Amino acid sequence: MTAAAKTKAVAPVVAFAGFPKHAMGFWHELAAMMSKEWFDGNKQRYQTEWVEPMTALLGEVAAALAPVYKPTKVGAPRIMRIYRDVRFSKDKTPYKTWIGGGVSLGSDAKPSDGVAVIYAHFGVGEDFIGGGLYVFDDAQMAKWRKRVADAKAGAALAKIVAALEADGYAVHGSGAFARVPKPYSADHPRAELLKMRGIVVGFPPVPKGLIHKAGFVDWIVGHARAAAPLTKWLYANVA
Numbered sequence: 001m002t003a004a005a006k007t008k009a010v011a012p013v014v015a016f017a018g019f020p021k022h023a024m025g026f027w028h029e030l031a032a033m034m035s036k037e038w039f040d041g042n043k044q045r046y047q048t049e050w051v052e053p054m055t056a057l058l059g060e061v062a063a064a065l066a067p068v069y070k071p072t073k074v075g076a077p078r079i080m081r082i083y084r085d086v087r088f089s090k091d092k093t094p095y096k097t098w099i100g101g102g103v104s105l106g107s108d109a110k111p112s113d114g115v116a117v118i119y120a121h122f123g124v125g126e127d128f129i130g131g132g133l134y135v136f137d138d139a140q141m142a143k144w145r146k147r148v149a150d151a152k153a154g155a156a157l158a159k160i161v162a163a164l165e166a167d168g169y170a171v172h173g174s175g176a177f178a179r180v181p182k183p184y185s186a187d188h189p190r191a192e193l194l195k196m197r198g199i200v201v202g203f204p205p206v207p208k209g210l211i212h213k214a215g216f217v218d219w220i221v222g223h224a225r226a227a228a229p230l231t232k233w234l235y236a237n238v239a
Contacts, residue, residue, distance in 0.1 A: 016056040018212040019122075023049040027123045031097045039095060050099045051079055054120070057217060061118050062103045064221045068228050072235065074117055075108040077101055098123020102131075105235045115234045118224050119200075122211070129220060131227045132200030133234050135174045140238050141197075147237040148193045149184060157237075158190055160229045164201055167226065173198035199234070201227045 026049055030039065039046075058077035066074045079101040086092045100121040104114035114133075121128040136144055147153040161171050176195040180186050184194050193199075203223040210216050 014052065014056050015214075016053060016060050016217055017214050018216060019053050020049050021212050023053075024122075026050065027097050030095055031124055034093060034095060036094065046082065050122075054079060054099055054101050054122075057220075058101055058103055058118065058120065060217045061220050061224065064217070065103075065117055065224055065228075068225055069105060069117070069232070072106055075104045075106070075114075077103055078108070096123070098126040105231055106239065115231050115239045116200075117228075117231055118220060120220070127206070128202060129206065129223070130170075130200050130202040131224060131231050132173075133198050133238065134200050135198040136238070143238045144196075145181060145184070145194055148190050149188070153233075153237055154190050154193070157193065157230075157233055160233055161193070164227065164230060168204060169223075169227065170202040171199065171230070172202065173200060199230070201230050203227075 026042065026045060029042070033039075055077050058079075062074050062077065079099070080096075082096050082099070084091075084094060084096055086094065098121055100119065102116045102119035105117050107114055116131045116133070118131050119129070119134075133140065148157060164171050173196045175197050176192070177197065178195075180188055180191045180194050184191070188194060203220070206216075206219070210219055
């Protein structure tokens with residue numbers, strides 16, 4: 001969910017029946033080969049094993065979550081590009097070894113630009129499912145600090161975070177500032193929240209083998225509903 005990640009809007013083409021059991025092998029092979037020739041020869045495999053089921057998964061999750069967020073729109077699935085932007089990077093590796101995609105609240109924006117109702121990420125050592133705003137832009141950061149410091153809005157957020165953590169969810173972001181930003185005092189009751197650069201709720205580890213089954217949709221939807229108070233707060237106060 002980085003701000004630089006590019007995505008494209010896609011529509012579900014089939015019902016989600018699970019990712020193929022052999023699908024993870026694609027990422028390990030890509031990591032080993034990492035060449036245009038290999039990828040061009042396996043591009044359809046990437047589409048069939050990952051892009052199509054991921055799109056179907058996110059589409060079904062979005063449809064199931066739509067009533068939770070009414071009247072706010074739940075956007076269409078967005079899948080991140082597999083091609084890395086190497087223009088300003090010393091690492092010239094051309095392809096990502098993971099797939100990421102999500103659904104934004106209020107629009108069809110890519111998850112990195114809006115509040116992600118759901119974001120899913122699978123690959124070589126990269127599995128993550130959750131929701132939120134991973135990195136605030138400057139405008140979002142200003143809103144975040146103002147609302148966290150506000151007695152009513154900030155207290156409501158702290159209560160949401162505490163409840164999620166009590167239920168076993170990991171609430172974190174893309175790092176934090178070392179000190180509480182000015183003009184807020186170091187002993188502010190929500191000092192740790194004020195230091196955050198973004199905030200997401202991570203779902204528990206996926207039960208073994210579940211990604212290969214249609215029931216994966218229900219598992220994600222259940223956790224996304226539990227995370228909805230945080231994403232709703234973010235949409236109302238920061239987005």
